[in-house]
Ligand SMILES: *[C@@H]1O[C@H](CO)[C@@H](O)[C@H](O)[C@H]1NC(C)=O
Ligand SMILES: *[C@@H]1O[C@H](CO)[C@@H](O)[C@H](O)[C@H]1NC(C)=O
């Protein structure tokens with residue numbers, strides 16, 4: 358059953374905003390939201406803001422993708438800072454169903470705000486999406502963009518907006534020691550550079566799985582225990598628990614709003630969405646989303662761990678719960694239209710314009726909800 362958006366003023370605001378945001382672009386849009394039976398825990402400790410439930414009981418993150426050709430596209434080739442790896446149209450991708458987006462009202466509401474993304478290349482993906490959205494909304498603006506070491510800094514000086522990206526694959530510390538590079542599950546000195554922002558959006562996951570030459574550490578340490586390897590899900594849980602404690606003891610929610618960018622799904626195993634046992638099928642050649650609002654396969658375990666850890670926090674953290682809705686978008690990845698062309702097959706990142714634009718619209722909706730409840 359669909360939500361009755363117009364029966365409550367506050368939820369009407371949210372849907373109107375979402376629709377006006379999406380006006381700017383394309384084609385596949387999260388438009389119809391479904392009712393859910395989740396109970397929204399008001400107050401009482403952890404994650405006051407962390408649910409995507411609006412007052413009418415709609416779950417912002419539960420919906421299906423519908424084709425809507427009234428949405429204009431933001432054109433990646435007029436986004437001056439797009440990474441070649443996400444510019445699938447330029448790289449020759451012929452279909453355009455995966456496109457969508459927008460942002461003028463967003464610029465107004467983010468006026469004066471300092472926003473920081475911290476995380477891996479999925480943070481890069483969402484950061485790029487947001488700055489393309491902001492730039493497309495105010496194309497005449499005298500924007501600045503610079504990168505110093507691992508920090509990228511996009512600013513719209515006329516609006517006092519800065520949107521930064523700090524590349525950081527694990528959030529917890531990676532330290533060079535005599536024995537080699539050590540991933541320290543209970544150390545988070547990194548956190549010192551995350552202070553003083555209005556909004557911080559964290560993310561980590563994909564690097565926790567890397568092995569061989571893609572694994573940037575030689576040892577993994579928890580307390581006094583130093584090991585060559587351990588269960589990666591346990592390591593991930595320990596790492597984000599350390600992060601959660603850092604947030605609980607360092608963030609003043611009256612000053613800084615914290616979000617966690619939910620686990621971004623990959624599409625390397627066609628068996629997940631096509632029961633015909635075609636395990637070799639990947640996102641390559643996919644040009645339509647999964648219909649309906651349910652992905653045949655389960656959520657990635659990492660997404661469950663994120664929810665567990667967030668539910669135990671004392672400070673409010675908004676979960677950008679994009680996992681399930683992005684699972685439906687097997688068509689949204691660069692595949693062979695990414696950095697390495699035919700030699701690669703990227704079913705992990707997302708084309709821009711594309712799915713991360715919706716993540717940013719949902720981020721925006723959560724910010725609005727926060728404003729109306731405070
Ligand atoms: C995007 O811009 C490029 C260059 O200006 C243009 O060739 C292309 O047709 C545009 N694409 C869309 C979908 O508007
Ligand atoms: C980002 O750039 C703006 C404008 O150049 C500058 O004022 C600000 O200090 C920069 N922020 C950081 C963290 O470098």
Ligand SMILES: *[C@@H]1O[C@H](CO)[C@@H](O)[C@H](O)[C@H]1NC(C)=O
Pocket residue numbers: 609610611
């Ligand atoms: C945040 O603001 C509220 C209302 O002004 C106040 O009651 C609360 O103590 C503040 N919280 C912190 C952590 O300062």
Ligand SMILES: *[C@@H]1O[C@H](CO)[C@@H](O)[C@H](O)[C@H]1NC(C)=O
Pocket residue numbers: 631632633635638
């Ligand atoms: C599932 O995979 C089979 C074998 O590759 C293919 O023939 C079929 O079209 C696929 N079905 C869908 C819904 O993608």
Ligand SMILES: *[C@@H]1O[C@H](CO)[C@@H](O)[C@H](O)[C@H]1NC(C)=O
Pocket residue numbers: 665666669
């Ligand atoms: C929540 O925190 C308590 C106290 O620190 C701990 O005992 C428990 O294992 C935690 N639960 C989860 C799901 O992290």
